[in-house]
Amino acid sequence: MSSFTSSPYPKSESLKEILVSSMASGVSVYLFLIIFQPFGTQNFNHPYKLLLLFPYCVIFGTAFLIVNIFTYRFTNWSIGAELLKIIIILFLGSVFSYFYNSLFLSHVELSFENYFYMLLYSLALGIPISVIYILSRYIYLKSMHENIARNISQQLSGNPLSIQPKALKISTGNAELIIHENDFLYAQSMENYCTFYLLENDILKKHIIRISLTGALQQIETTSIKRCHRSYIVNLRKVKIIKGNAQGYKLVIPGTDFEIPVSRTFIPAIIPQLQQINN
Incomplete structure (x- = not known):
């Protein structure tokens, strides 16, 4: 019980x-x-x-x-x-x-x-x-x-991870971070800071920059990099497993041990985008 x-x-x-x-x-x-x-x-x-x-x-x-x-x-x-x-x-x-x-x-x-x-x-x-x-x-x-999560996960498992390389530039008043879209996994907001998670040569790295999640998204948003939660930005092409429960969905990226939540307000945009990107 x-x-x-x-x-x-x-x-x-x-x-x-x-x-x-x-x-x-x-x-x-x-x-x-x-x-x-x-x-x-x-x-x-x-x-x-x-x-x-x-x-x-x-x-x-x-x-x-x-x-x-x-x-x-x-x-x-x-x-x-x-x-x-x-x-x-x-x-x-x-x-x-x-x-x-x-x-x-x-x-x-x-x-x-x-x-x-x-x-x-x-x-x-x-x-x-x-x-x-x-x-x-x-x-x-x-x-x-x-x-829905089971059906999408079956589609995701058969698709390649790589995409056309593209440099993403994140600039603030006193810091600058340049990453490749192929390496970017997700970003997490914590008050006035954002932590960017990258996977380079199978090694998980993170960079912390003083910037809001909205400000970061304005600089790095692409067809595959989207906001999925008030605290998270995710690279949808890196998602290989999606889990569903009564609250909604959680995204799993290989090389990480963290499940990225999808807010209900973002479900109508994220789920169709996942299906479109990986088809």
Whole structure:
């Protein structure tokens, strides 16, 4: 069970994605309440019933937004982390919902016992739906990415590594690096520095230069050298194995022991490019 909960799981990669998913989460809660009317909602009679239920949309959408912004920078996201995130969202949403329901709808005395019932309602409503969604999304994405990765890897294994030599020049205010496209493997960004990895005579070498990844890409981007992640640039012609999981893809280059991640935002550009370059 622990190995399953530690399985990679995709998370929001941009603030725009978080905002859209938060709005969708809130709307989903609202639609569920007005369509199925659970937990006595059907007995709540009021001429403005639909309007009075709408704040639950705002409440759970806001809870989703707060927790996702807090976890935005976390790495190595897993199913277990996603489930824990959902529980925290439901807990936070239940707190806001309890005060709204007690102060504006039911007008009942605030008490821990009444809140406990609200918490149970939130968990009973949210956990089953969330678990079904998380597991179905995990199975679908994992299967799709693994199949695509397997097919591309079969194509990559039969193609030569070499390309027409081309000099790549990387210049900063006080440093300059000239490398050949045949030797370049990938670059990794670390704050204000970039580490460039080269393979010369089967020996892995690296050079560190004070430059942003965007600045480096502007100088060395070609048809095969592309950005695949907010922290990585890769030479697609050097990729010989591609691995897929629920989060997306990882690229493997011979001569290195590191798997280069591909962000979901770059998948639509990188995967077709890999297929085109190696065909």
